Amino acid sequence: MDERELLVLGLLMTQSQHGYQINDFIERNLGQVSDMKKATAYSILKRLDKQGCVDVTVEQEGNRPPRQIYSITEKGKLLFFELLRSSLIHAENVTPAGDIGLMFIDHLDRKDAKELLEIKLRKIEQLIGICSSIPAHEEGIGVNLAFRHRLALLECNRKFLMGTIQELNNLMKDSV
Amino acid sequence: MDERELLVLGLLMTQSQHGYQINDFIERNLGQVSDMKKATAYSILKRLDKQGCVDVTVEQEGNRPPRQIYSITEKGKLLFFELLRSSLIHAENVTPAGDIGLMFIDHLDRKDAKELLEIKLRKIEQLIGICSSIPAHEEGIGVNLAFRHRLALLECNRKFLMGTIQELNNLMKDSV
């Protein structure tokens, strides 16, 4: 559930890091994975510290701003595994975010609806392009699984949208 | 984006209603669509009122608690269409909630990982059962589209999970 906390803890599992480093890594490498904002990462680190899930040491090079280096503690590892397990077994039992709109599509006329879904289709196709051009990750299977899953869902959405657009076309023809 | 607000406005598009009615409808009929809590609906209605997106009239039958009947205004309709359009064209550009865990699956041993994914698979299959037993909606295509989309995504997840579990099995055999 608490994906952001899991993400931060997961990154600390590989190595001790300071906040800037985590934010930088997410921005550079995990752009298609998480849109967590910087302030959020900093406040999660503080929260984890308060809970005893991380240890902090301060480092300083020359006159640069001091770095707060965070290391995951035993308690933090327990939390990590707890969050990991609950994340892996979790199945969303409600309509995915963004599908509420679909339910109300009849309030638009068919032509408008079709055009909007075509915009969405183009976005999805762009995302498919980006996602399928990511080279396979060397270490472990997890990261590759995540991207393969995302790609599978995007393809599923693409197929669904194409079918729906076709259906709207047919309905428009019928009503002429 | 703001799915809950869109949901409330959408329900008010069909008819004027009071808060209890909206909550009741969601609880009874939209259990697989939204998990919005009652207090949330009430506070959204207040917010919409403050923004001039709904009008309120008070009704009372006998000595029962008075009902605040909310009707959508012209401004509210504009907001509804704005939210509807942005919902329909929106494509999530990050990994779906719940997939962060997948990235860190290598921290578990294969057997554990497999068992957790099997739990998830069973949940997904249950949801598929529920979702495919919902009778088609008579009016319009929107509601049916939403359920068909959800079903398609669930099937996609099922397929992915089965493949992944198989893959974990193979990896376990190899390492013996």
Next chain:
DNA sequence: TATAACATGTAACAAGTTACATGATTTC
């Protein structure tokens, strides 16, 4: 007569975002 259903609401809290502030260092 107990309890479910009707009908509303508030207060406290948690999580996240936005926007701002600070100040050093490297690079153009």
Next chain:
DNA sequence: GAAATCATGTAACTTGTTACATGTTATA
């Protein structure tokens, strides 16, 4: 000398949840 990068943080705000409080009426 200006701008980007390094490194941290806070304050205000929004959204949503949990848990509680209130009182009536229909039903078992």
